[in-house]
Amino acid sequence: MIHSSRQPELVDRIEIVPLTAAFCPVASALHAEGFEDQDHWSADEMIALLDVPGAFGLLAFAPGNEVENQLDTPLGFIQMQAVLDEAEINTIVVAKEARKRGVARKLLFAVFERLRETGVGRVLLEVAEDNAPAIVLYRHCGFTEIGRRKKYYRRKSGREVDALVMERDLGTCVLGWNV
Template identity: 55%
Template sequence: MTTQTAALEIVALTPAFAAVAAALHQTGFEDCWDETAICDLLAVPGAFGLLAFVPKGRQFNRETVVDDRPLGFVLVQTVLDEAEINTIVVDAKARRHGVGNVLMQGVFARLQNQASTRLLLEVACDNAAAIALYGKLGFVEIGRRRGYYRRKEGPAMDALVMERV
C-alpha cells in the first residue's frame, strides 16, 4: 500500500451518502447521476456501493485533510454468480493516486465473499488510464458498444466491454 492509499478508508455507500456520490459523479461524467438515481441503484436487489474517503486529520497528496474528504465511489450490481460495475468515479484531483485500485480491491473482496465468478464493466475507449488499471487488475476486452458514450462536444465514444473471471 502506498502512502497515498494508506490514508484512505472504504465504507459502504448507503443512501445517506447519495449527495456525496452525486457530487463525485459530476466530476467524472457528462451524463452524471443525481441522488435519486444513486439511491434507486442501491435499492436494486444484489446492488452495493463502496465509498473511498480520507478521514479528517490524515495526509493525502501532501496536505492534511481538514474535513473528511470523499475521493471516489463504485456501484456494483450482482445477479447470481455474476456482477457488473454500474459506475466508478474518482474525483479529478485524486486521480492517479491509487483510489480506483483501492475501490476495485474492495469490490473484489466483497464479490469473493459472495462467490461471484465473473465481473463486467464498460469503459470509454478513450479513457487510457482506466483501461490500463483494469488491465493490471486482470480484465480483458470482450466486446465493444459503438457510440455508447454520448458527449456534449465531439463524437460519441465507443465503450469497451471488459471482463474479469
Template identity: 55%
Template sequence: MDEATRIEEIEVIALTPAFAPVAAALHQTGFDDFWDENAICDLLNVPGAFGLLAFAPGSGQHQGSACAEDIPLGFVLVQVVLDEAEINTIVVGPAARRCGVGNILMENVVSHLQKHGVGRLLLEVACDNAAAMALYQKLGFAEIGRRRGYYRRNGGPAIDALVMERV
C-alpha cells in the first residue's frame, strides 16, 4: 500500500477522556516514561488543552466519531495559552510510523491553531529522533534551544531535547 492510499485511510477526531485508554496504550509504545490514562485525562482537563486522535477506519459506521473496529494510529496533546501553544506529546504507534500519521496530526493541529488566532507553536523532541525532527522541519519548525539530559531512557543515557518553534 502506498503512502497516498494510507493517508486517505486516516481520520482525525477530538481526543476526549473516553479515548484515554487508547491514548495511554499508544503513549506506552513511544516513550519509556509513558503516561497512563489518568495523566492523559488530567492534561485534557487543563484550560486551553486539546487533543487529536488519528485512526484507520474499520468497517463500522462513522459520523465524526470512532467505532470499535477502528485501528488507533496516534495522537497529539496540545496546550494553548493566549496566542501560543505547545505540543505536550505526540506519538504514532509502531505499525503506523512513516505512513503520514504524524504529518496529518501536526497539520490538523496547525489548522486548529490558525483558526483560533494562535501564531506560535512550540515543542520538544529528542535529539536522536531524526524522523520526528525531519517532519517538524518540513512543517516549518526551527530549533531555538536545547534542554540537556531532558529525556531519561531506561537503561541508557539521558538524551537532550531540542526546543523547536513554528511561527
C-alpha cells in the first residue's frame, strides 16, 4: 500500500487532503509502520474515530506522475478531535522514507489553520518521552510541556513509557508560524 520506491526528492512535493473513510486503510498501514513497537489502529477504528463529533484528519501525499506511471505516495496523516475551543492530536504519523522532509510540520500547520478558522485556541497532545524526534518537532512548532502521564504507553516488549503532555496556544501565531 505504501510505495517506497519513489525518488526522495519527490517527497518534497507534499499535498494535503482531508482524511476520509476511503483513505483509512492507507492511514492504518502508515500507523502500523510508524508505531512498530505499539499496537496500531485498524482502518475500522480510524473510521469510527472520524465519526466522533469534532473529529477530522488530514492525509499528506506526494502526487504521482501519469507520464512516468507513478502512483500517489502516502507520506503521513494526522487525526484530531476538537471540542469547543480546544483540540487534541490523537495521532500523527509520517512514513519512514518521508521523515525529516517537512511532512509532519506541513500537517501540523494545516491543522492549526483549520482549527483557528473554527475558533479553537488550544491544541493538546501526548508524546512518548523516548520519542526525541517528535518532541523536538513539537517544541519547534510551538508546543510546551505541561504535564506527564506515568507509564502511559506500553510497548510490545512490555516496557512502559511515560507520556509528555504538551500544548500550543493558537492565539500566539500567524499563518502557522510563531511570532
